[in-house]
Amino acid sequence: MTPSRRPHRPPFADWTGLHHTVTRRLRAKNETLQPDLDPEVRAALWRRGFLADKWRLLSMETRSFDGFLSDVQRHMARNINGPHGLVLDDKFVLYKALQTVARQPEMLAALYDGTVTVLAQSWNTLLGGEIPATIYAKPAQGAMGRGLIRATVGGGAVTVDGQRFGGDDFLDRLRRSGHDYVVTLGVAQHPEMAAFWPGTTNTLRVLAVRDPHNGKPFVGAAALRVGTRASGAIDNFSRGGLSFPVDPATGAIGPGVRRLSSGHVEPVQAHPDTGLRIAGRTVPLWTDVLACTLGAFVHLPFLRYVGWDVAVGPDGPVVIEGNSYSGVDVFQVHGPLLHAPALRAFYEHHGILAYTGPAG
Known part of the structure; x- marks a missing residue:
């Protein structure tokens, strides 16, 4: 007799506990989102595991729920x-893991x-250099650009938003934030990017x-x-940047598309600040x-599952970080993620799609 195929759930994973934790956190977050949304629409979304902002963000007025990975499911994917996801959850640990790769x-x-x-x-070399270099300070366990500091270093100082600090003073300010931080050198981009x-x-x-079948x-x-004037020093879609499907x-x-203050998205073919057409081009060095x-x-x-953030330098890709339960809004604003058969099969195999809504 051929055994029935069951979703793969590692023995170390407390799926029930995670489901309740995810529900509790998302329920609290949901209360702060789209306060003007019709209560019946909000309730219908939540029953299916979606936060209230998805009604406008994913244009659900004109689409069904079918095919979208819900917020509850996205967070359940952490398991x-x-x-092993800890390797991705800390930027310094991932840096070491990929150092020779x-x-x-x-x-x-x-x-x-x-x-x-x-x-x-090179920290001291950059600090004393005559030509300013761009650096980034990021919370070691942070996500979505929260806590990111973009600065320039050179001439004996670190400059943040026009304010100059000594090198030791800058690092001490990070230390006193109460968060773990990493400081990295900026990446030179491919001219097209x-x-x-x-x-x-x-x-x-x-x-x-x-x-899951062949590894x-x-x-x-x-x-x-792509960043914009509104997104500041980062390119995050959730913070005012643009998202283009690839x-x-x-x-x-x-x-x-870009996200409007109303929570809806607006189609874009070209950059709103420069007029440069982006749609229709090809990512350089894509292979x-x-x-x-x-690799x-x-x-x-x-x-098993990584959302890689990758910059493209003049000579090839540069891995910025990896995400153990990647945000999916940047994909789903262009269409339901689960319409891709291989992805649907992946999530089904790992039991994610069994969570059709929040815990009771």
């Missing part, structure tokens, strides 16, 4: 990597538990998963994020991006 921004300093560690002699918007590092979110990784979805097979860039994001799975065989 797909099990305890992929290009990454140079790590200059790390701050953990109130201790400042300068990791590279920089041209999209020179004010930010414009990155790709590449959703790579491991086929081979594949790219299920990809999106290009064909995983070819790297072709499709028509994009190298695929090789990089899929990392060979060296990290315990991972």
Whole structure:
């Protein structure tokens, strides 16, 4: 007799506990979103595991719920990597894991538990340099650009929003924040990527998963994020940046969107601040991006599911970070994620789609 196929759930995973934790956190968040939304619509969304903002963001007025990965399901996906997801949840740990595998921004300093560690002699070299260099300070366990500080270093000082600090003073300010931080050197962009918007590092979110039947990784979805004047120093779609779908097979860039203050999205073909047309172009060095994001799975065989953030430098891709339960809004604003058969099969195999709504 052939045994029936059941969703794969690692023995270490407390799925019931996670479901209740996810529901509790999202319910509290949901109370702050779209207060003007019709209560019946809000209730219908929540019964299916969606936060209230998805009604407008995903244009659900004109679409059914079918095919969209819900907010509850997206957070439940954290358990797909099990305890190994910790490698992705800390930027310094991932940096070490990929150090011999992929290009990454140079790590200059790390701050953990109130201790400042300068990791590279280049920190002092940059500090004393005559030509300013861009650096980024990020919470080591942060996401969505929260707490990100973009600064320039050179001439004996670190400059943040026009304010100058000594090198030690800058690191001490990070230490006193109470958060773990990493400081990295900025990445030079491929000229085509920089041209999209020179004010930010414009990155790709590449959703790579491991086929549960043969173990081979594949790219299920990809999106290009481009900064704007509104998004400031970051390119995050949730913070005012643009999102364009990218064909995983070819790297072709499709028509994009930007999020309006109302919560709806507006179609964009060109950059709103420069007029440069982006839709219809192709991501430079796309085959190298695929090789990089899929090749990392060979060296990290315990991972099943990663949302890679990748910059494209003049000579090839640079891995900025990885996400153990990637946000999916940047993909789903262009269409339901689960309409891709291979992705639907992946989530079904890992039991994610069984969570059709919040815990009782």
